[in-house]
Amino acid sequence: MTRTANLSIEFSDEQAMILASAKDFCRDKSDINAVRALLKSDTGFNSDVWNEMIALGWTGLYLPEQHGGSEMGIGATIPLVESMGRHLLSTPFISSTIAAQAIMRGGSEEQQAKWLPALAKGAIGTMALLDNEDWGATDTSCLLSTEGNNFTLQGKKLLVNDAAVADFFVVLTKYQDSIALVVVEATQLANNAISNRTLVDETKRAANVDFTGVTIESAAILAKGAEILPDVRLIGALLIAAEATGCAAAALDTVVDYLTTRKQFGRLIGSYQSLKHPTVEILIQMDSARTLIYHAATLIGDGKLSEDTEIACRMAKAQAAEALSFAGDRAVQFHGGMGFTYDCDAMLYIRRAQWSQHQYGDPQHHRKLLASLLLD
Amino acid sequence: MTEHQGIESGELSDFRKGVADWIKHNTPADPGFLLPQTFMEVGSEQVLSFLREWQHKVWSSGYLGMAWPKEYGGGGMPRIFQQIADEEMKKARVPICFNVIGLGWAGPLIIDTGTDFEKETYLKGILSGEDIWCQGFSEPNHGSDLGSIQTRAERDDNEYIINGSKIWTTMGNYAKYMILLARTDSQAERRYNGLSFFLAPMDAKGITTSPIQKLTGDYGFTETFFDDVRIPASCLMGEEGHGWRIAMQTLQYERGAEAGAAGGVAILSTVMNDLLRIAKDVQRDGEPLMQDPVTRDNLVKFLIEEQALYLAENRVKIPALCADYPNSVALSTKLRGTEFFRRMRQYALTLQGASSALYVGDEDAVEGGFWQRAYMNNFSTTIGGGTSQIQANIIGEHVLGLPKD
Numbered sequence: 001m002t003r004t005a006n007l008s009i010e011f012s013d014e015q016a017m018i019l020a021s022a023k024d025f026c027r028d029k030s031d032i033n034a035v036r037a038l039l040k041s042d043t044g045f046n047s048d049v050w051n052e053m054i055a056l057g058w059t060g061l062y063l064p065e066q067h068g069g070s071e072m073g074i075g076a077t078i079p080l081v082e083s084m085g086r087h088l089l090s091t092p093f094i095s096s097t098i099a100a101q102a103i104m105r106g107g108s109e110e111q112q113a114k115w116l117p118a119l120a121k122g123a124i125g126t127m128a129l130l131d132n133e134d135w136g137a138t139d140t141s142c143l144l145s146t147e148g149n150n151f152t153l154q155g156k157k158l159l160v161n162d163a164a165v166a167d168f169f170v171v172l173t174k175y176q177d178s179i180a181l182v183v184v185e186a187t188q189l190a191n192n193a194i195s196n197r198t199l200v201d202e203t204k205r206a207a208n209v210d211f212t213g214v215t216i217e218s219a220a221i222l223a224k225g226a227e228i229l230p231d232v233r234l235i236g237a238l239l240i241a242a243e244a245t246g247c248a249a250a251a252l253d254t255v256v257d258y259l260t261t262r263k264q265f266g267r268l269i270g271s272y273q274s275l276k277h278p279t280v281e282i283l284i285q286m287d288s289a290r291t292l293i294y295h296a297a298t299l300i301g302d303g304k305l306s307e308d309t310e311i312a313c314r315m316a317k318a319q320a321a322e323a324l325s326f327a328g329d330r331a332v333q334f335h336g337g338m339g340f341t342y343d344c345d346a347m348l349y350i351r352r353a354q355w356s357q358h359q360y361g362d363p364q365h366h367r368k369l370l371a372s373l374l375l376d
Numbered sequence: 377m378t379e380h381q382g383i384e385s386g387e388l389s390d391f392r393k394g395v396a397d398w399i400k401h402n403t404p405a406d407p408g409f410l411l412p413q414t415f416m417e418v419g420s421e422q423v424l425s426f427l428r429e430w431q432h433k434v435w436s437s438g439y440l441g442m443a444w445p446k447e448y449g450g451g452g453m454p455r456i457f458q459q460i461a462d463e464e465m466k467k468a469r470v471p472i473c474f475n476v477i478g479l480g481w482a483g484p485l486i487i488d489t490g491t492d493f494e495k496e497t498y499l500k501g502i503l504s505g506e507d508i509w510c511q512g513f514s515e516p517n518h519g520s521d522l523g524s525i526q527t528r529a530e531r532d533d534n535e536y537i538i539n540g541s542k543i544w545t546t547m548g549n550y551a552k553y554m555i556l557l558a559r560t561d562s563q564a565e566r567r568y569n570g571l572s573f574f575l576a577p578m579d580a581k582g583i584t585t586s587p588i589q590k591l592t593g594d595y596g597f598t599e600t601f602f603d604d605v606r607i608p609a610s611c612l613m614g615e616e617g618h619g620w621r622i623a624m625q626t627l628q629y630e631r632g633a634e635a636g637a638a639g640g641v642a643i644l645s646t647v648m649n650d651l652l653r654i655a656k657d658v659q660r661d662g663e664p665l666m667q668d669p670v671t672r673d674n675l676v677k678f679l680i681e682e683q684a685l686y687l688a689e690n691r692v693k694i695p696a697l698c699a700d701y702p703n704s705v706a707l708s709t710k711l712r713g714t715e716f717f718r719r720m721r722q723y724a725l726t727l728q729g730a731s732s733a734l735y736v737g738d739e740d741a742v743e744g745g746f747w748q749r750a751y752m753n754n755f756s757t758t759i760g761g762g763t764s765q766i767q768a769n770i771i772g773e774h775v776l777g778l779p780k781d
Contacts, residue, residue, distance in 0.1 A: 005683055009690045009697075016696035249700065256776050270778035277768045283701065283776060284708055288684035291691045291705075295683075315680045364673065367680075371672040374679055375652065 019079035030089035060120030068120035075297035085246025099125030181225030201355035328353035419595030449500035473640025478502035478509035484636030510551035548598030571619035
């Protein structure tokens with residue numbers, strides 16, 4: 001019960017360079033007009049920007065060199081994803097990175113050689129995990145059955161991110177009572193298998209995907225799927241936390257901008273302590289999230305995640321989601337009547353907050369699991 | 377850790393072992409009364425003499441003022457040694473080195489900006505614990521608003537004549553010296569320019585102190601009155617009219633933003649592990665409290681906050697991770713830390729069930745009533761040194777660029 005906290009946080013010069021260039025890139029490519037222009041688009045992202053990110057090597061940053069990556073570790077993507085959140089730059093990067101991690105950690109040599117080079121070059125992968133609303137579910141009703149040499153899937157997955165543009169899916173399924181991860185290519189899906197959902201966050205895209213009737217070969221079953229699934233979920237939580245932290249900073253900037261320009265009763269409204277102090281609270285909550293995501297990024301490696309890393313990822317996700325929810329909520333309120341409109345950018349942050357909240361487990365889910373790790 | 381500024385890591389680890397060994401053989405036995413967690417809780421002669429003896433022992437054994445100049449009672453060693461000694465003393469939860477205003481604020485100020493005479497006169501007594509220091513900044517009508525203080529110091533030949541009063545003087549009734557902020561020029565165009573800074577003797581004729589009973593029922597502070605008090609003009613620190621700048625520098629030491637303190641344990645902090653210890657055996661609704669999901673969720677929230685707080689100390693060492701909001705972590709440390717401890721200690725009381733009603737002095741009080749007293753004493757940190765509300769103003773204005781109110 002009495003454990004010594006791991007307090008390590010490191011950041012190399014190389015990571016500092018990635019952070020600096022990511023900041024510039026995301027700011028240049030994703031100003032608020034660019035973000036709004038994509039809200040009603042089909043894919044939700046600008047393919048030119050996505051191609052530039054691929055050309056910069058971002059999609060291979062954490063992949064092994066032998067598969068076309070630069071092998072800098074998943075922690076190196078944290079500054080990228082934080083910057084994307086800061087500028088609401090949506091691309092399939094997060095979805096694809098999590099799927100790539102599943103294959104890198106759970107795939108055999110052959111499976112890695114088959115998928116990872118394509119991912120480095122910008123192929124889009126995504127995880128298909130949910131049967132229902134429960135991110136904490138450990139079972140699935142999406143079943144894999146065998147008939148001769150063929151394996152057939154039966155079942156639907158909910159809220160699969162970037163499903164409409166994905167080249168392949170890493171699907172959570174069950175084969176003979178054991179959890180398995182299988183890779184399904186988009187070309188294997190039946191017509192109308194993808195049904196897009198209407199999301200609260202209009203910068204994001206997700207769909208329900210029906211895998212019923214898809215047949216796969218045994219080579220598509222990840223060698224260590226069940227074993228690495230918990231780690232993949234934690235990595236997902238950390239990436240969402242990094243994006244949410246960046247977004248909370250964006251919400252803070254928007255609030256500060258308004259508080260330093262808007263006048264009421266003859267004074268700038270930022271001079272009122274009733275607005276000033278909660279704005280400082282946004283900063284403090286965001287700063288805590290930032291500290292925790294870079295702590296997790298320091299600990300996380302390519303091997304099996306340690307207990308300290310698990311604690312760090314869960315704390316990061318819980319804190320970042322709470323920070324963004326608070327920031328988005330106050331951003332709307334502090335803009336007064338303007339905040340109630342679609343034209344006010346606070347709308348973007350409060351909607352993102354609702355999306356980030358549940359992705360890869362909401363704060364209560366993570367705190368519940370942290371309780372077992374820290375209190376028992 | 378690798379080498380530290382040319383010191384072999386082996387030398388440092390040997391030193392650490394030496395400190396731990398010394399602590400093992402020299403930590404005083406339980407005196408039978410609750411020891412203070414901070415220097416603001418020294419309310420009786422009994423506590424004072426215990427702490428004075430302990431500080432003298434730490435210093436004379438070479439573990440206090442290790443980085444202060446040798447000629448003034450210090451050790452003349454690299455700071456890292458004091459850091460290691462402090463870490464070990466904190467870990468072992470030894471008593472505090474109580475002369476904090478001397479060790480942490482006045483001492484570093486004198487070392488950084490004082491004259492040779494001032495160093496010669498004051499530093500050694502600070503370290504040995506012989507000369508207790510107090511601070512005279514706040515006044516009854518001017519707490520957080522230091523720029524408006526009214527205590528006057530009028531020059532009269534080779535002396536200053538002091539009139540007025542100060543409040544929240546920690547150990548005012550025991551102190552030999554005071555760092556005193558007083559107004560030397562009431563006509564100054566900017567009110568800050570009229571202030572001067574003194575190293576004043578507390579035994580001067582006309583100084584009286586009146587102990588203030590705290591909400592805990594204990595003592596530790598005084599109100600201090602100056603009635604035509606004459607002090608030598610040589611007590612002026614720096615130049616007349618420079619008091620505000622020197623006071624601000626002192627507050628930097630107080631808020632921990634500058635290194636230079638003599639060392640020793642200044643605060644016995646309470647960490648979440650201490651709180652979990654008291655929650656372990658408590659029953660609620662016929663079941664162990666630690667199985668209650670709401671309690672568990674609350675405890676984990678505190679653990680996340682504590683982890684982020686301690687990690688932030690390491691994050692500030694990485695400039696690339698602090699570029700967006702410069703100084704945000706450093707300027708918010710006091711606010712975050714003190715408010716965290718206040719809420720955490722308040723919560724600790726709810727974990728005691730009916731026993732939370734018992735107070736210091738009752739033999740059945742949980743850990744001697746430590747938590748009840750610690751919660752209330754914690755307000756000295758959320759109020760003193762600039763209230764949390766003032767801290768929030770400072771962060772809003774200096775980090776986020778929000779307008780003054």
